[in-house]
Amino acid sequence: MSTPVIKCLNVVKGYSEGPQKVEVLRGVNLQIEQGQHIAIVGASGSGKSTLLNVLGGLDKPDAGEVWVNEKAFSSLNDNKRGLVRNQELGFVYQFHHLLPEFTALENVMMPCLIAGVKKAQAKQKAEALLNKVGLSHRLDHKPAELSGGERQRVAIARALVNEPACVLMDEPTGNLDTENAESIQSLMKELSAQLQTSFIVVTHDLVLANTMNQVYRLEAGVLNKQGQ
Ligand code: ADP
Ligand code: MG
Numbered sequence: 001m002s003t004p005v006i007k008c009l010n011v012v013k014g015y016s017e018g019p020q021k022v023e024v025l026r027g028v029n030l031q032i033e034q035g036q037h038i039a040i041v042g043a044s045g046s047g048k049s050t051l052l053n054v055l056g057g058l059d060k061p062d063a064g065e066v067w068v069n070e071k072a073f074s075s076l077n078d079n080k081r082g083l084v085r086n087q088e089l090g091f092v093y094q095f096h097h098l099l100p101e102f103t104a105l106e107n108v109m110m111p112c113l114i115a116g117v118k119k120a121q122a123k124q125k126a127e128a129l130l131n132k133v134g135l136s137h138r139l140d141h142k143p144a145e146l147s148g149g150e151r152q153r154v155a156i157a158r159a160l161v162n163e164p165a166c167v168l169m170d171e172p173t174g175n176l177d178t179e180n181a182e183s184i185q186s187l188m189k190e191l192s193a194q195l196q197t198s199f200i201v202v203t204h205d206l207v208l209a210n211t212m213n214q215v216y217r218l219e220a221g222v223l224n225k226q227g228q
Contacts, residue, residue, distance in 0.1 A: 003070055005165045005198045006032045006055060011064035013047075013054055024050045026221030027064070032166060035192060037199040039209035041226075042218035048202040049170055051218060055200065056089055056168045057081045069165055086115055090159030090197075094171035096151040098143040098158070104130060104150075105139040108158045115162055122161075129157040133187060149180030153187065160191060166198040173205055185211055 013025040024047040032038060042048050053059040055066060057073055066074040068084055076084065090111075098107045105126055112122035130136060133153040143151055152172060159167050173181035185208055188199060201212065209215045215226040 002034050004031045004067070005034055005036075005069060006030070006200070007067040008055060008061075009065045009067075011051070011054055011061045011066065013050055013059070013061050023221060025054070025061070028218075028221070028223050030055075030216070030223055032198050032200060034165065035196045035198060036214070037188075037192065037201070037212040039212040039215045040200065040202045040218055040223070041204070041206070041209050041215060046218045047221065048218055051223075052168050052170050052200070052202055056091060057085045086111060087162055088165045090162070090164040090167040092152070092155050092159045092167065092169040092172045094174040096143065096155040098151060098154055100143050103140045103142055104135060104146065104154045104157075107143070107154055108161050111158060112161050125161055126157070129161055130154070132191070133157045147180075149176055149183065152176060152180070152184055156184065156187065156191075160195070160197065163195060164197065166200060169199065169201045169203075171203055172201060173203065173208055181205065181208065 008028055008030045011025050011028040014021050014023040028051060040048055040051065054061050061074055065072060069088055071084055073081060073084055099110070105123070108126035108130055109122040112125055113119065127139065130139060133156060135150060135153055138146060138150060146154065173184055176184065189211070191197060192199060201208065203209050216223045217226055
């Protein structure tokens, strides 16, 4: 059996609001295999973004562990965790978070350059991915010169450029109309079939959620498998 790409064990995470402590995650367990796609659904405020931030190493759990490709991710120091994040994970957010002064091509090249890939090779990889997401005619456009769907496709290309084991997406289609949301969906499927990428997608969109291998609901601080 292959080792899981991401595993979390009894993850607990809360926030202190003055004297008050808000417990958001109360013992989350999850395991994602290579090439697996899962959706996480749940009410607004249920802790979906908090969970994704802990899984992606943007935030540390108060208790419990996160493992990424057999590395004790949540116990690594900031530098080492940053390296694993850059090389093994990809991120797509509701608001694309592209760098406004850079072109689509430069935005996609960026994680590659940070990983130490030579410029010519980074350019080649970024061009190939932008081509794959249907944006070969928009390489030199800046984010402000692109439509919402195009920006999100650039963000997906950027998330995939280092060939991560797993891509974490927080409401990737939340700001898109149905047509654009559907093209992002099929794009994700196609890319993961080619690259064996795993996806963890937080979404309100039940149509998108039901295209995944498994749907989990985050409720009262724990994850429950749906449809079983
Ligand atoms: P979701 O993504 O499911 O809408 P979040 O993970 O963003 O939920 O938030 C879960 C809960 O944690 C909410 O009640 C929210 O107000 C609280 N929360 C999130 N981030 C912070 C923070 N940085 N400081 C304090 N409370 C926070
Ligand atoms: Mg959220």
